[in-house]
Every structure is written in structure tokens, then in C-alpha cells.
Amino acid sequence: METDRKDGRTPNQLRPLKCSRNILHRAHGSASWSQGETKVLAAVYGPKAGTKKNEDPEKACIEVIWKPKTGQIGKAEKECEMIMKKTIQSICLLTINPNTTTSVIVQVVNDDGALLPCAINAACAALVDAGIPLKHLAVAICCCVAEEGSVVLDPTKLEEQQMRGFAYLVFPNSALSALPEGSYLVNGEPLEHGIITSVTHGVMSVDEYLKCVDRGRAACAKLSGFLRNSLQKSQFPSDTSSKAA
Amino acid sequence: MGLLDSSGDLSAEMEVDAFRRLFPLRYYERHLAESIRPDGRPLGRARDTTVALGAVSSADGSALAKIGSTVGGISLSSIEFHMPPICSPIVRPGRPAEAAVVVSKQLSDTILSSGMIDLKELALVSGKAAWMAYLDIYCLDADGALFDAALLSAVAAFSHCKHLSPFLIVPTSYTLLLSLIHVSARYSLAVQIPVVSVNDKGKIVAFTEEGDGRKLEKEAVNKEKIKLTLGSIPFSLTCALHKKYILADPTSEEESIMETLVTVVMDSSDRLVSFYKPGGPALAYTSLVTDCVALTRHRMKELEKILDEAFSGMEVD
Numbered sequence: 001m002e003t004d005r006k007d008g009r010t011p012n013q014l015r016p017l018k019c020s021r022n023i024l025h026r027a028h029g030s031a032s033w034s035q036g037e038t039k040v041l042a043a044v045y046g047p048k049a050g051t052k053k054n055e056d057p058e059k060a061c062i063e064v065i066w067k068p069k070t071g072q073i074g075k076a077e078k079e080c081e082m083i084m085k086k087t088i089q090s091i092c093l094l095t096i097n098p099n100t101t102t103s104v105i106v107q108v109v110n111d112d113g114a115l116l117p118c119a120i121n122a123a124c125a126a127l128v129d130a131g132i133p134l135k136h137l138a139v140a141i142c143c144c145v146a147e148e149g150s151v152v153l154d155p156t157k158l159e160e161q162q163m164r165g166f167a168y169l170v171f172p173n174s175a176l177s178a179l180p181e182g183s184y185l186v187n188g189e190p191l192e193h194g195i196i197t198s199v200t201h202g203v204m205s206v207d208e209y210l211k212c213v214d215r216g217r218a219a220c221a222k223l224s225g226f227l228r229n230s231l232q233k234s235q236f237p238s239d240t241s242s243k244a245a
Numbered sequence: 246m247g248l249l250d251s252s253g254d255l256s257a258e259m260e261v262d263a264f265r266r267l268f269p270l271r272y273y274e275r276h277l278a279e280s281i282r283p284d285g286r287p288l289g290r291a292r293d294t295t296v297a298l299g300a301v302s303s304a305d306g307s308a309l310a311k312i313g314s315t316v317g318g319i320s321l322s323s324i325e326f327h328m329p330p331i332c333s334p335i336v337r338p339g340r341p342a343e344a345a346v347v348v349s350k351q352l353s354d355t356i357l358s359s360g361m362i363d364l365k366e367l368a369l370v371s372g373k374a375a376w377m378a379y380l381d382i383y384c385l386d387a388d389g390a391l392f393d394a395a396l397l398s399a400v401a402a403f404s405h406c407k408h409l410s411p412f413l414i415v416p417t418s419y420t421l422l423l424s425l426i427h428v429s430a431r432y433s434l435a436v437q438i439p440v441v442s443v444n445d446k447g448k449i450v451a452f453t454e455e456g457d458g459r460k461l462e463k464e465a466v467n468k469e470k471i472k473l474t475l476g477s478i479p480f481s482l483t484c485a486l487h488k489k490y491i492l493a494d495p496t497s498e499e500e501s502i503m504e505t506l507v508t509v510v511m512d513s514s515d516r517l518v519s520f521y522k523p524g525g526p527a528l529a530y531t532s533l534v535t536d537c538v539a540l541t542r543h544r545m546k547e548l549e550k551i552l553d554e555a556f557s558g559m560e561v562d
Contacts (some may be wrong), residue, residue, distance in 0.1 A: 010372050054335060075350040086504075086524025126506050165358070167520070170530070194528025203516045207536050210531065 005152070005159065007036075014141075014154045014219060019121075019230040021129045029130020033122035035154060037112035042122035044130040046102030059094040061101045066119075069108045080106075080116055087120060087170055088199045093133040102132060112143035113157040116168050116199065121227070128231055137173040138196055139223040142166055143212040145204045151215050165202025167209065169195060169216040173224035192219055256511040269502045277490045284496070289540055291482065291494035294548065296401045296555040309398065324353040326395055332383060333497075345384075347394050351521065352382070355510050359479040359518045389497040390483045392508055401552060402477050477512040480548045481519075482541040484509070486527040486552070493540050503527075509541040530533040 009015070011031075015036030024030035027043035034040070051061040064085045088104060104126065106119050117140030124138050144155045144166035152159065160166055172194065186242045196214065265272045265283075276283055286292070297309040328345040330334050336342045356362065380402070382395050485495040487503040500506060505525030510518040517538070522529055529537075 028322060038508050075346050078343065078346045079350045083523045088524070089504075090524045105327070116246050137485070170524075194530050195522060196528060197524045198520050198522045198529070200517070200519050200521070201354060203360065203512070203518050205515075206535075209517050209520060210534065213534070 007156070011150060011152045012215065012219070014223075015156075017223075017226055019125055019227065021125060021231065024134065027126075027130075029126045029128070029132070031122050031125035032109075033125060034110075035114060035118050035120055035121075036156065037110055038114055038118045039109040040115070040119045040122040041107045041109055042119065042126040043105045043107075044102065044123075044126045045105070046130070046132065047097045047100035048103070049100060051099055051101055057099045059198050060092065060097045060099075062088050062094075063101055063103045064088065064123075065103065065105045067107045069111060080119070083116065083197060083199060084120060084123060085137075087138060088123060088127070091124070091134050091136060091138050091198055092127070093135055093174070096133050102130075111157065113155045113159060113160045114168075116140070117142050120170055120197075121223070125227065125231065135172075137224070137227060137229060138170050139173050139220040140168065140170040140197075141157065141216045141219050141223065142168050143216050145202070145208045145212065149205075149208055151208070151211050153215060153219050163202070165200060165204040165208075167198060167204075167212050168218075169198040169213060169220075170197040171217060171220040172196060173220070173227060185200070269498070273487075273502060277487070277492075282499070288490060288495050289543075291544055291547070292496075294397070296397065296551055296553055298404075298555055298558075299403060311394070314419065322358060324399070325349055326352055326382045326384070326391075326535075328384045328387065331386075332384040332491055336387075341458045344387075344391060348395055351392055351508075351519075352399060355396065355479055355481075355519055356380075359510070359512050361400070361478055361512075362475065369423070375558065387497060389495045389500045393481050393483050393494065396479065396481045396510070397548065400480070401555065402526075403475060404478075404552070404556070475518070477514045478549075479510050479512045480541070480545040481508055481510040481517045482544040483507070484537050484540060486525070486529070486533065487529070491533065491536055493544070507537050509537050511538070511541050511545055513545070515542070524548065 005011070007015075015038075018032075018034045020032045022030060023032055023041070024043050027045060029044040031044065032039065032041045033131075047060060049059050052063065055061040064081045066073070066081045066084070068077055071085075084104070084106065104123050106123060108115065108119070120138060120140040128132060128137070140146075142154060144152050144160060144163040146152055147164050152163065155163065155166065177220055198213075200209065259267075273283070277288070280288055282288065295311045297311075326345055326349040328342045330338050333342075380399060382398060384391060384395070475549050482493060483495065484497050484507050485492040485503040486505040486507060492503065493497060495503070495506070505527040506522070507520040507529065509518065510521075512518050520534070520537075
């Protein structure tokens with residue numbers, strides 16, 4: 001059952017992806033990530049000395065500042081900051097630089113659906129650009145559930161509002177290893193199948209949610225490949241764009 | 246009162262309380278290996294929950310929910326979750342705690358997307374006036390699983406009812422968006438909305454009955470005390486994840502040690518309203534997702550029973 005999408009994509013097709021590194025010269029690391037019309041700019045400063053007040057001084061502290069495109073900072077922005085902070089904390093190696101703070105500043109340039117996943121991808125690329133030690137990368141995707149129960153990936157803002165429900169999912173990126181297959185299994189499932197973060201809106205059945213998770217995983221495998229390729233290109237400002245099938 | 250340990254580390258010479266403070270993770274892991282938690286609960290069991298309705302008499306609907314020692318009180322008259330300094334040593338007056346803002350937003354998202362309240366019911370005169378229901382939730386004691394207690398108290402307050410008095414009113418020609426016949430879940434007695442009418446200047450005023458045969462100039466816009474009927478009710482369960490253990494309904498100590506929390510919200514028609522996992526070191530695999538959902542279903546049945554008992558207690562009055 002194919003849903004007709006306004007821009008002519010199939011339900012499994014992502015929008016054109018664009019990732020640039022090292023765009024801001026004062027920041028220790030920066031990246032911009034765009035999926036179709038949604039564009040987010042992320043900058044990383046750190047590690048700086050000292051941690052914030054209630055934080056554990058034996059670990060590095062991550063601070064996220066979310067700047068919306070227009071308007072004042074309200075509850076939605078604070079929630080996004082909290083989700084991003086916890087997601088980034090789970091991929092960073094926090095014990096390497098104890099008693100330091102790393103700030104991640106996210107600036108929304110344009111919001112056309114799937115904003116939080118775009119921001120997480122941008123933040124991840126910026127962290128790599130800054131050289132912060134990470135366990136693995138995080139790739140994020142938005143899956144929505146249409147009225148009749150089919151799953152559609154990477155919606156635009158209009159599609160997000162029309163769908164019955166959507167889920168933002170973040171997975172670890174797929175690992176390339178020299179070791180034979182089977183060495184990264186946890187409980188019989190490879191590491192990249194675990195969900196780092198999941199935020200859902202709207203109602204869906206449990207089966208529909210699990211279907212979203214499956215499709216999300218498959219799409220994230222492709223996103224990981226794209227991320228790896230674009231980060232491996234030269235250090236100088238590079239513009240790489242690709243259309244994921 | 247030392248702990249016996251064959252590897253002969255510090256725990257052998259230390260008191261239990263000191264060990265709990267200095268090595269909290271190992272203290273918990275020792276318990277988890279025996280499938281039990283320091284307060285004696287098995288891993289999948291939530292704390293004792295009570296709901297008291299009508300806690301605030303001046304409000305149209307109110308409820309007090311208590312999960313373990315997390316207490317949330319609420320009065321209904323926009324959805325705001327307040328964490329005053331009384332609830333926790335880390336909250337200071339002035340800046341709202343980060344947790345308060347996030348729980349606020351999560352609550353409004355959940356209540357609106359679960360379809361428990363049909364916003365069209367709050368409309369008064371189509372296109373001109375509508376009721377605004379303000380939901381304020383105050384956390385009185387924060388001991389973990391704040392969202393669960395807040396959602397439970399919100400649901401209980403929406404379902405709280407007061408005595409209805411009958412009114413005989415001349416039907417008007419206004420088109421009413423409110424429909425009074427609803428198929429609702431068991432909590433059909435609900436918040437009472439007062440009767441109002443529109444005066445000549447177009448403002449909404451409280452309706453007063455003119456007794457002496459004079460023709461009523463102002464006619465009531467809503468015919469009876471309107472009942473806000475509820476759709477399917479959402480119930481939630483927060484679980485802490487640590488390695489391969491799932492701890493249902495964590496206390497604040499457990500929450501701070503095991504940093505990964507998952508909140509699953511399901512409604513009474515067995516649909517998933519929200520699966521909320523904001524990051525955290527532990528990853529959620531498919532088996533974990535299904536386990537958390539099963540625990541939430543189980544908890545939903547417990548909560549439905551508790552709410553039922555609270556209501557039947559109310560109706561006796």
C-alpha cells in the first residue's frame with residue numbers, strides 16, 4: 001500500500017541529505033546538517049574547565065543550548081535540550097576528561113519536519129569535528145504512522161501534522177570491524193539495533209511502533225554510511241550531498 | 246555489621262549504610278543479582294499507590310495521587326507542572342527545576358495526544374467563545390517516577406465529579422458544538438462546567454434564574470451542567486534500565502544511579518500513547534521494548550482498579 005506523498009517520494013525514501021563540517025572558524029567543532037528543507041547548525045565548544053553546579057565532577061559534563069529559529073526559549077526548547085543532552089551523554093566517553101564541560105549549541109535554521117533527528121545528526125557531526133572522544137556515533141530518524149497503519153520515513157512538517165503519530169528514533173551507527181561477524185552481539189542482536197532515544201507523539205499500536213523501529217533501523221544503516229563518508233572527506237570545508245534511495 | 250565478601254575488599258569491613266553511599270552501583274548490583282531491590286520489592290513491582298479525590302474544594306475538579314512517597318496534588322480550573330522547593334532538596338526557589346519543565350511538556354503532549362479530552366467539548370459558542378481548562382499539578386514530594394504520579398493525578402482530577410443540579414432552560418437558537426451523548430470509558434461522571442449565557446455586549450456571564458415569570462432575556466448557552474466526558478484514559482509506567490535488569494517504578498535514588506529511564510504510556514484501549522526514552526547509557530533492544538510494554542499493561546490493570554475503588558468511595562458520599 002503506497003502512500004502518495006506530495007513530493008513524490010516513496011514511503012521509505014529519505015529527503016536529500018547534506019552535511020558540511022568546519023563551517024564556523026571560532027568554534028572548536030561545527031557542522032550543518034540538512035534533510036530536504038530542514039536545516040540545523042551545530043557548534044561545539046570544549047572541553048572547558050569545570051562542571052556545572054549539580055553535576056558529577058568525576059565525569060565530563062555536556063551542556064546543550066537550543067536556539068529556535070524565531071521566538072523565545074520555552075518549554076519545547078528545554079525539552080529538546082534535555083533529550084539531546086542525555087543522548088549525547090550516552091555516546092561520549094565521559095571518563096576521559098573529568099571535571100570539564102563541553103557545550104553543544106544548536107541553531108535551527110529552518111524547520112520543515114523531523115527537526116530533532118536533524119539536530120542530533122548535526123550535533124554528532126560537530127562532535128566529531130571537534131575531536132571529542134565518542135564510543136560510537138548516533139544517527140537519528142523520524143518515522144511516522146499513517147492513518148491506515150503504514151510507516152512513512154522522514155516526513156515534512158505538513159506530513160507530520162497530518163499523520164496519526166510519529167516517532168523520533170536514535171540508533172548507534174553501524175560498526176565496521178575487522179573481527180568476524182557475531183562478535184558485537186548483545187543478547188543475540190547487533191549493537192546498532194539498540195534504541196538510544198525514542199520520543200513518540202500521537203497514538204499507535206505497539207505493533208506499529210515496532211514496525212517503525214524496524215524501518216528506522218534499516219534507514220539508519222544507510223544514514224550511518226552517508227555520515228561516515230562525509231566525515232571521512234578532507235578536513236577543509238566540504239560540501240557533500242547525496243540522495244539516499 | 247560488615248558484609249561478607251569472599252574477595253575481601255572494603256565491603257567486608259564497612260557498615261551497610263556507608264557502603265550504600267560510597268559504592269551505590271555495587272550495592273544495587275548485589276541486590277539485583279538476587280532479583281530484589283533494597284526496599285524489598287521484586288524488580289517488576291511498583292510502589293503502593295493511593296488516589297484521593299476532591300482534595301481541593303474550591304476547584305472544579307481535584308485529586309491527590311501518591312505513588313510510594315511521590316505525591317502530586319492537582320486542581321483543575323493549559324497544563325503546568327510545578328515543583329515547589331518542598332518536594333526535593335535540589336529544588337531552590339526562583340528558577341524552576343529542569344525536571345518540572347520537561348514533565349510539564351510531556352504531560353501536555355500525552356494528555357492531548359491520547360484523546361482523553363475532546364477539545365471541541367470546551368467550545369461554548371461556535372467560533373466565538375470556549376472554555377479554558379487550566380491544569381496545575383504541584384509536586385509535594387519527589388521520590389522518583391514524577392511523570393507517573395503527575396499523570397495519575399491529572400487523570401483522577403479530570404474524572405472527579407461534583408453534585409449536578411438540574412436546570413430548566415428555554416432552548417436557544419445558538420448552534421452548540423457540545424454534544425451531550427458520548428460513549429465514554431467508565432469515568433463518565435466528570436468535571437462540572439458551570440452554566441453560562443452571553444449578555445448583550447457579547448460577554449459571557451454566569452447564568453442566574455429569574456423567578457418571577459418575566460421572560461428570560463438572556464438564555465443559557467449550554468443547557469445543562471456540561472459533563473466533560475473522557476475518551477480512553479492513559480496510564481504510565483517508568484522503568485529504569487541497567488544492564489539486563491528492568492526496575493519498575495524507580496525511587497529517586499535508583500533513578501540517579503541507573504541513568505537510563507523509559508516511560509511507557511498506554512491507554513485503556515491498549516494503544517501505545519508514548520514510548521519515551523531520552524538517551525541514557527543502556528540501549529533498548531526489541532526484547533526490552535516488549536518487556537517494558539508488558540510491565541505497563543500489568544500496571545495499567547492495577548491503576549484502573551485503584552481508580553475504580555477511589556470512585557466508588559466517592560459515590561457513597
